[in-house]
Amino acid sequence: MTPGGTGVRYVRFLDTTLRDGEQTPGVALKPEEKLLIAMKLEDLGVDSIEAGYPAVSEGEFKAVRMISREVTDSEVIVLSRSVRHDIDRAIDADVKAVHLFIATSDIHMKYKLRMNREQVIESAVSAVEYAKSHGLTVEFSAEDATRSDLEFLVKVFQSVVDAGADRLDIADTVGVMWPSRMAQLIKLIKGRVRGNYLLSVHCHDDFGMAVANSVAAVEAGADQVHGTINGVGERAGNAALEEVASAVRFLLGYRTRIRFERIKDVSEAVSKLFNIPVPPNKAIVGANAFSHESGIHVHGILSNPLTYEPIDPSMVGMNRRIVLGKHSGRHSVEYALKMLGIEPNDEVVSRVLRRIKELGDSGVNITWEDFKRIALTEIKGEVSEDSRN
Structure with missing residues (x-):
């Protein structure tokens, strides 16, 4: 059911321009610049603003706290590893929502985490329980979910839902999905993971399909999409929020909170502060789009x-x-x-x-x-x- 009580599906948007977007090589924003973008994102109407990763530096912590105190019409959420230290920093930054993550693919568990499957589940569940005990809304991401063993992914998701997670996120961390496969994965998770949660997708653009994968996910039943303005982000970037939102609204006919007439203004602000020109042939906001x-x-x-x-x-x-x-x-x-x-x-x-x-x-x-x-x-x-x- 959508806000307002209509039967048309409502799709949430979590903007991660200030977190995943700022991880674009060569980009580093001052706290005041992050606040300026956050205010524009609030005006745009995104449901959630991922303000940053407060455990990473003092400047990042300051920026997150500034944003959490100034933004009132969008949820302010921050990234956190599945460890108490990161969650405590989120709490100190005055946020009410936390985006917990831990890798679930065998390659990440072996070479990065150096943890086995049982340890990963234990860490995820412990982190969710700890965050919930402090009154936080919890979104849980399985990093590299799309290269994970599906049975294990289902088990992780079910465990964190049982522990109280409010939202689940399928992270296509290295952009290896394609639309039909993404749709199948969405249906599998929604069909096998029981409980009261929203399902989200976080798509990277390594093969140029982040927007298509996000739209396919929504069509298949995903409740929320992560995106960045202009598609900024690590390597080839993230799903461009303005493109996904436009497709969801004008092609699929679903409802959103996005104030579409504000998109160009936000795009220009991000382009200027990130010092990344918008390609003229960029969909929706490029100079040649119309x-x-x-x-x-x-x-x-x-x-x-x-x-x-x-x-x-x-x-x-x-x-x-x-x-x-x-x-x-x-x-x-x-x-x-x-x-x-x-x-x-x-x-x-x-x-x-x-x-x-x-x-x-x-x-x-x-x-x-x-x-x-x-x-x-x-x-x-x-x-x-x-x-x-």
């Missing part, structure tokens, strides 16, 4: 935008852009001339279009200022010819 050059496309867009746009760009805080270049047609030029306040006639349109195509064939990227100069030059040329006649 840009059109092809003459056939522009003709369609000007007749009905839905011919070549899946949604109105204003729905995600974006603007439609008509680009002029060698692929342009007469409709593009007519539209651009009208934007300049010039009523186009066939001769001027032909002159301007011919010049644009010549420049485009020469490899010139035509800006709006270039177009104005071309248009005025060709109009003057037509006037001069008329005067001679």
Whole structure:
């Protein structure tokens, strides 16, 4: 059941830009910068903000505590290993929710944890019980879940649910899933792990499928998705929250708390503070996401935008852009001339279009200022010819 009492499925979003996103190589945010992003995420409407990992440093602890005291409309959650020291730091940072994790794949248990399966379960259960005894909401992640033995994964999840975990998270830590396999895993966990919990996914983009895997998980029954703004994160990054949320809302038709018109503003803030430009062809928030050059496309867009746009760009805080270049047609030029306040006639349109195509064939990227100069030059040329006649 969704907030408001309707029967349409509601999907939660946990944003981890400030934790997993900040683990992007070369990125280090000041506490004040993390707070600024957190406030924008709260305004965006994410359900949970993973503010950081307070046990990692004093600066991180300070940032988490600042965020937990300022953010009131989103849950503030922090990362913690399944050890008491980390949980105590979370408690000291004034948060009400903790994201516990421990690896469950054989390769992680053998080479990283140096623990056997029984020890892993014991640590996970002990951590969950300890966190719950301090009144914390607990989300439990099985790190490298997607490379774990499925029977063991089910056993771990069932054990932590029995210990009181509120949410479970399937972490595709090295991005090895694909959509159909992710859907199967979601159904398996929901079918075999009994209890009152929400099921989440945390997808990495090592094979370029983090968004697709997240959407497939939701369609298969997952209740929550972890994501980062612009898909920032370690290695190839995480699932881009703005892409998953848009797909969940506009394609699957499920409900969320996301205020989609705020997406572009948050994307720009993260890009600036992380010093990572948004690729122009990036879905939803890229400069070219709602840009059109092809003459056939522009003709369609000007007749009905839905011919070549899946949604109105204003729905995600974006603007439609008509680009002029060698692929342009007469409709593009007519539209651009009208934007300049010039009523186009066939001769001027032909002159301007011919010049644009010549420049485009020469490899010139035509800006709006270039177009104005071309248009005025060709109009003057037509006037001069008329005067001679």
